[in-house]
Amino acid sequence: MNNSSKKGGFDVDIRSLLKIQHKKVYAICRLFADTYKEHQFLFTNIMAAASQNIRGRRENSDKQTLVLRACINMAALHSITTEMAPVVERSIQFKSPDYQRSMTRLRQSMGEASDYEKFRLFLELEKMPAEELTHLTGLPLSRNAVGKKKEKETDRAQLRKTSFNFIPYLKQKLVWN
Amino acid sequence: MELKKLQEHWDSFPEVSMEERPILSSDLEKIVVKNPLSDAFYLRRRLLARIIVFSVLWIVNAIQLRSQWISDGPDISELIALFGLLTYCLYFHIRLLFFADYPTLLSLPLISFLGKLETVLDKYITSFKFVSGLAGFYVLALIQYLLFRTNKGAHETLSHNDWYKWLILIFISVSVDILLLHSIIPKYRKLLAGVRKYKEGILVKAQNK
Numbered sequence: 418m419n420n421s422s423k424k425g426g427f428d429v430d431i432r433s434l435l436k437i438q439h440k441k442v443y444a445i446c447r448l449f450a451d452t453y454k455e456h457q458f459l460f461t462n463i464m465a466a467a468s469q470n471i472r473g474r475r476e477n478s479d480k481q482t483l484v485l486r487a488c489i490n491m492a493a494l495h496s497i498t499t500e501m502a503p504v505v506e507r508s509i510q511f512k513s514p515d516y517q518r519s520m521t522r523l524r525q526s527m528g529e530a531s532d533y534e535k536f537r538l539f540l541e542l543e544k545m546p547a548e549e550l551t552h553l554t555g556l557p558l559s560r561n562a563v564g565k566k567k568e569k570e571t572d573r574a575q576l577r578k579t580s581f582n583f584i585p586y587l588k589q590k591l592v593w594n
Numbered sequence: 595m596e597l598k599k600l601q602e603h604w605d606s607f608p609e610v611s612m613e614e615r616p617i618l619s620s621d622l623e624k625i626v627v628k629n630p631l632s633d634a635f636y637l638r639r640r641l642l643a644r645i646i647v648f649s650v651l652w653i654v655n656a657i658q659l660r661s662q663w664i665s666d667g668p669d670i671s672e673l674i675a676l677f678g679l680l681t682y683c684l685y686f687h688i689r690l691l692f693f694a695d696y697p698t699l700l701s702l703p704l705i706s707f708l709g710k711l712e713t714v715l716d717k718y719i720t721s722f723k724f725v726s727g728l729a730g731f732y733v734l735a736l737i738q739y740l741l742f743r744t745n746k747g748a749h750e751t752l753s754h755n756d757w758y759k760w761l762i763l764i765f766i767s768v769s770v771d772i773l774l775l776h777s778i779i780p781k782y783r784k785l786l787a788g789v790r791k792y793k794e795g796i797l798v799k800a801q802n803k
Contacts (some may be wrong), residue, residue: 432622443614447607456613464622466630466700473697483701490700490707491630493796497788498632513611523603526596532792533799536704541597542604555703556800593693593713 431471435464438484442467444543445488447523448535449495452510463491482552485545489536489553496532630700634785635711637718641691644721648687651728652680668753672763676731683724690717708793715786722774730767734759 442463450456466487511517659673694714741749
């Protein structure tokens with residue numbers, strides 16, 4: 418039985434889930450936002466994306482995964498738009514002194530981490546299993562050097578197999594992926 | 595060791611601050627109705643507007659084509675070409691709208707999400723070629739109308755010379771295309787390059803790990 422109820426067009430189930438998960442959203446904002454304004458903007462966008470994902474979800478998808486995907490995808494979009502913006506001196510600027518101090522310390526210990534590393538850090542610091550990264554990003558798990566070589570060979574063989582099935586030009590024109 | 599230090603810093607964040615305060619239900623009600631995608635990435639409204647405009651033009655064109663077909667009018671080849679272009683434009687835009695599937699776009703895994711965003715932007719840039727083509731037909735029709743009102747002789751010459759008409763049409767289409775290439779398209783090209791670069795960066799980093 419579905420025990421969710423709607424109040425003013427907004428599902429109560431989604432509301433309680435977002436309330437529970439909002440700490441995780443704040444956590445990813447710490448890694449990607451440099452100012453108070455950016456932090457608030459990213460937070461609201463992630464919450465909106467998470468709610469949209471849950472409302473439009475398919476039967477077999479897990480709500481927790483959808484919230485985390487919203488976090489990662491919105492953080493990626495935030496990075497893309499920040500990179501495209503005109504170059505300005507980026508410094509940490511937050512309103513509460515305690516928060517400013519914590520953020521400065523965190524950034525100093527993080528150094529120049531790439532976004533991929535930030536995603537991994539997010540999972541690690543929020544005590545989520547590393548395998549979750551594959552569900553969230555679609556990227557394979559990090560492999561050791563031996564496994565890497567073997568896998569590369571299998572990938573190449575598979576690529577050879579599929580590329581013979583399609584005329585590349587036609588595939589590109591007809592199949593949008 | 596480094597990770598341990600990071601975890602310590604992470605745990606030292608204040609429980610409640612101005613930046614991380616508990617979220618209120620009233621705030622949440624406002625947030626969830628907001629569109630999370632920025633204007634540049636959210637092309638749904640633009641695609642829908644184009645589909646509506648093209649549908650209207652398609653209906654008008656179909657009626658004109660029918661009447662010309664019955665009366666064996668002089669502009670039949672032009673109308674058939676326009677009908678074909680409008681039909682393909684409609685198909686292309688509807689397909690793009692369904693492919694983008696905006697309500698579920700953000701629930702995809704990151705790489706698929708970026709890939710889809712890349713394809714949507716790429717196809718949207720391509721769609722400007724169709725707009726240029728259509729502009730050629732409609733500006734030509736406008737020129738013919740203006741000539742009809744001002745210079746009947748010139749109108750007669752133009753309407754009985756298919757070569758002139760097609761040359762003018764191609765010239766207008768190419769001009770509009772160049773205009774779009776230097777005005778609207780660079781914004782989307784920049785966005786597409788940004789998404790592509792980011793996706794490749796993530797893939798390279800993941801492969802090196």
